[in-house]
Amino acid sequence: MRLLLDTHTFLWAAGNPDQLRPEARDAIEDSANEVFVSAAVAWEITIRVALGKLTVPSAPAVWFPARARSSGFQVLDITAAHALAVGGLPDVHKDPFDRIMIAQAQLEGLTFVTRDPENQKYPIRVLEA
Numbered sequence: 696m697r698l699l700l701d702t703h704t705f706l707w708a709a710g711n712p713d714q715l716r717p718e719a720r721d722a723i724e725d726s727a728n729e730v731f732v733s734a735a736v737a738w739e740i741t742i743r744v745a746l747g748k749l750t751v752p753s754a755p756a757v758w759f760p761a762r763a764r765s766s767g768f769q770v771l772d773i774t775a776a777h778a779l780a781v782g783g784l785p786d787v788h789k790d791p792f793d794r795i796m797i798a799q800a801q802l803e804g805l806t807f808v809t810r811d812p813e814n815q816k817y818p819i820r821v822l823e824a
Contacts, residue, residue, distance in 0.1 A: 696728045699771065699800050701809035702736045702792060704824040706749075709762045719808055719824045731771040732763050733799055739792040771799060788813045 700708060700723070707714040708723050715723070723730055737759045743749035751758045763770055773795060780798035781791075788794055793809075797817050800807040806820040815821045 696722060696725075697731070697803070697805045698722060698728055698822065699731045699733060699796060699803070699805040699807050700736070700768070701796060701807065701811065701814065701824065702739045703810065704808045705732050705736050705763075705768075706740075707824065709766060715824055716810075719822055722822060723808065726767070730766075730768045731803075731805060732768045733771050733796045734773050735792045735795045735799075737770070771803070773799070777802060784817065787816045 704715070704719070704723075708720075712720050712724075722728055737755065740749060740751065740759055741755040744751060744755050760770070777795060777799050780802055781794050784794055784797060788797070788811075790813075793811065793814055797807065797814060797819060799805065800819045801817075806822050807814060808822045808824050809815070810824040815823075
């Protein structure tokens with residue numbers, strides 16, 4: 696299985712995996728699965744830290760890549776194709792971070808691991824985090 700982690704899913708997997716549903720935790724920890732984290736997650740974490748809405752153990756520029764690497768996750772860059780695909784999504788969710796990740800999941804054939812019920816309204820495969 697090829698998984699794409701939503702921001703909250705990445706944060707839970709990186710720091711408190713017991714918050715994940717057992718099926719999601721098992722899938723993320725299964726070495727047979729490819730696990731991706733969007734560059735949008737790094738962007739969202741950086742913004743939330745700067746706004747004082749999130750705390751991570753060190754500067755996001757240091758912590759995010761180190762944590763993704765140590766967890767065995769691959770960082771999925773945002774391409775022009777991903778950005779343009781956002782325009783074709785139904786107007787379900789207003790969050791730009793979620794919308795780009797949903798477009799990435801669609802184009803790359805990834806299962807989106809999220810607990811956000813709005814994300815589950817899109818025509819993508821979802822594993823509930």
